[in-house]
Amino acid sequence: MPMSKPGYVLLAFVASCLLSSTALSQTVGLGTPIEQTQLQNFDLIAGPDGEGLPDGSGTALQGKLVFESRCQACHGANGEGTGSSTILVGGNMQTEASPLKTVGSFWPHATTLFDYIRRAMPANAPKSLSNTEVYQVVAYVLYLNGIINQYAVLNKDSLLTIQMPNKDGFLDRSHIQ
Amino acid sequence: MTKSTEWQRVAGNGLLSRRHLLGLGLSSASVLASSAVLGADGKALFEIPGWSRQAGPGPSGYGQRSVHTAFMQRDAGAPDPLYPGGGASRSPLQHLQGTITPNSLHFERHHAGIPAIDPAGHQLVINGLVKQALAFSYESLLSYPMVSRFYFLECSGNSRSLYGARPGNGTAQTIHGLLSGAEWTGIPLSTLLDEAGILGSAQWVSAVGADAASMGRSVPLNKALDDVLVALYQNGEPLRPEQGYPMRLFVPGWEGNISVKWLTQLKLTQEPSQFRDETSKYTDTMADKTSLQFTFPMGCKSVITSPSGQMQLRRHGLYQITGVAWSGNGTITRVEVSADGGQTWAEAMLDSAQHAKALTRFRIPWSWDGATAQLMSRATDSTGAVQPTRTALLAERGENSFYHCNAIQCWGVSAAGDVNNAYV
Numbered sequence: 237m238p239m240s241k242p243g244y245v246l247l248a249f250v251a252s253c254l255l256s257s258t259a260l261s262q263t264v265g266l267g268t269p270i271e272q273t274q275l276q277n278f279d280l281i282a283g284p285d286g287e288g289l290p291d292g293s294g295t296a297l298q299g300k301l302v303f304e305s306r307c308q309a310c311h312g313a314n315g316e317g318t319g320s321s322t323i324l325v326g327g328n329m330q331t332e333a334s335p336l337k338t339v340g341s342f343w344p345h346a347t348t349l350f351d352y353i354r355r356a357m358p359a360n361a362p363k364s365l366s367n368t369e370v371y372q373v374v375a376y377v378l379y380l381n382g383i384i385n386q387y388a389v390l391n392k393d394s395l396l397t398i399q400m401p402n403k404d405g406f407l408d409r410s411h412i413q
Numbered sequence: 414m415t416k417s418t419e420w421q422r423v424a425g426n427g428l429l430s431r432r433h434l435l436g437l438g439l440s441s442a443s444v445l446a447s448s449a450v451l452g453a454d455g456k457a458l459f460e461i462p463g464w465s466r467q468a469g470p471g472p473s474g475y476g477q478r479s480v481h482t483a484f485m486q487r488d489a490g491a492p493d494p495l496y497p498g499g500g501a502s503r504s505p506l507q508h509l510q511g512t513i514t515p516n517s518l519h520f521e522r523h524h525a526g527i528p529a530i531d532p533a534g535h536q537l538v539i540n541g542l543v544k545q546a547l548a549f550s551y552e553s554l555l556s557y558p559m560v561s562r563f564y565f566l567e568c569s570g571n572s573r574s575l576y577g578a579r580p581g582n583g584t585a586q587t588i589h590g591l592l593s594g595a596e597w598t599g600i601p602l603s604t605l606l607d608e609a610g611i612l613g614s615a616q617w618v619s620a621v622g623a624d625a626a627s628m629g630r631s632v633p634l635n636k637a638l639d640d641v642l643v644a645l646y647q648n649g650e651p652l653r654p655e656q657g658y659p660m661r662l663f664v665p666g667w668e669g670n671i672s673v674k675w676l677t678q679l680k681l682t683q684e685p686s687q688f689r690d691e692t693s694k695y696t697d698t699m700a701d702k703t704s705l706q707f708t709f710p711m712g713c714k715s716v717i718t719s720p721s722g723q724m725q726l727r728r729h730g731l732y733q734i735t736g737v738a739w740s741g742n743g744t745i746t747r748v749e750v751s752a753d754g755g756q757t758w759a760e761a762m763l764d765s766a767q768h769a770k771a772l773t774r775f776r777i778p779w780s781w782d783g784a785t786a787q788l789m790s791r792a793t794d795s796t797g798a799v800q801p802t803r804t805a806l807l808a809e810r811g812e813n814s815f816y817h818c819n820a821i822q823c824w825g826v827s828a829a830g831d832v833n834n835a836y837v
Contacts, residue, residue: 264604266554279678284684310495334812339693352693409707
């Protein structure tokens with residue numbers, strides 16, 4: 237079948253690309269360069285090394301007020317929960333045969349509490365808490381679990397010093413694939 | 414049907430050689446409806462049906478299934494007021510054939526409902542340990558080279574009721590329906606990461622979705638550069654909203670939760686981000702109370718989809734036992750079937766091509782004479798892994814297991830033909 241004129245043009249284009257392939261970009265290159273400062277409201281990841289934790293601070297005493305107005309309806313006044321999925325306190329990985337898994341008994345990193353509350357809570361209005369309110373609520377949940385006292389000030393530095401009871405209870409299996 | 418007695422029996426309780434599959438003629442209970450008019454000789458007359466006497470509707474812009482198959486539904490369960498938009502729906506495996514799940518029946522698992530995303534307002538950001546942080550629009554991603562691959566997707570918590578002390582009255586759908594198969598089309602993640610430029614210190618990629626939970630998971634960089642896709646199409650059409658429209662991460666062979674839907678951020682980090690859904694959830698607590706973390710691949714597994722739970726066998730004679738097998742670590746190389754609770758096994762035929770980390774359909778003929786039977790299937794994959802018995806899995810995992818159940822399933826068949834979930 238005779239090749240159409242556009243076909244010849246395409247062939248010539250492909251040939252020229254092959255001849256000058258070393259000069260071609262290796263990517264399509266349609267990503268727009270951005271700066272990390274543009275992501276301050278967008279990147280919500282708060283890692284276990286403190287990377288991504290924002291400014292702000294709070295105590296459990298302050299957090300109690302936020303908790304009562306924003307969290308208590310689902311999690312109960314003292315974190316006892318209103319259903320099996322909303323229990324925040326109790327459980328013991330060492331002594332219970334089938335342990336209740338909560339922030340206090342199971343969660344290995346305090347930063348996860350900040351990360352999760354900031355991105356996903358409260359479930360009826362996620363991301364509606366300020367960073368300060370998140371620090372306050374994190375402090376209150378840790379206080380309810382007996383991990384800190386009600387006056388302890390949580391911020392991006394002190395949060396990293398929190399020792400979660402089950403911090404040594406996990407084995408990283410990511411190398412087995 | 415009496416002919417089946419001449420066929421080669423290959424295992425106990427009626428299993429026949431898979432070589433007979435192609436000539437298999439199953440009897441049908443009745444060819445004609447009971448209202449058929451009888452001819453002079455007393456035999457039913459075949460008539461031209463009404464739908465052959467009148468033109469039907471013409472072509473349409475978007476196809477619909479027959480009203481007679483509309484009963485095939487995902488099983489979504491009741492909504493939980495404590496968990497707005499959360500929950501799962503299960504694929505009706507017992508009604509489906511082949512290895513591709515229709516998009517409308519693909520299982521769902523949401524952590525805060527399905528976001529109503531306008532692709533024009535959606536961004537995919539790559540940041541963290543890269544030479545240049547980048548943002549991609551949906552439209553720009555459509556210009557990138559893509560690949561299409563067949564893969565299964567299975568929720569980590571699929572089949573977990575089999576960890577329970579007593580067998581529930583489940584169906585293939587309610588027990589195993591957090592499993593589906595599709596052809597996924599997307600951009601190799603490595604293409605986009607290379608454009609941003611991966612710094613030498615990066616070891617993990619944290620993926621975050623644009624749902625109300627902003628659900629996140631950490632993916633090891635070596636997997637991200639191996640076969641992970643930014644998927645844009647499922648079975649040829651753009652992703653459906655409940656599957657992550659306009660884009661999702663697709664991590665072949667690994668627990669479904671890590672294939673983050675509504676993908677909006679990929680952050681390269683040195684350590685995993687320790688998200689809630691890789692610490693509090695999706696970890697495996699062993700008998701000694703330590704919990705295994707990042708247990709990603711879904712194990713070698715199979716399930717018989719027909720006959721299966723809550724079906725009734727209404728006649729004696731020839732049946733085709735069929736089901737699906739899959740492994741997150743490779744290709745299915747063998748599926749064996751037992752009709753006598755695992756005392757004897759016969760090799761099933763693997764239907765169609767086998768793809769790594771995809772569903773494989775298996776079939777074997779079975780002659781049921783009305784005796785009680787216990788139907789089981791056992792898969793083997795290309796790494797040599799063999800699907801474990803439930804007893805062996807419980808012995809390995811202990812009593813606190815929740816995820817990654819790949820135990821052999823047993824469907825008990827009573828003398829009356831009732832099929833029920835059973836433990837052996």
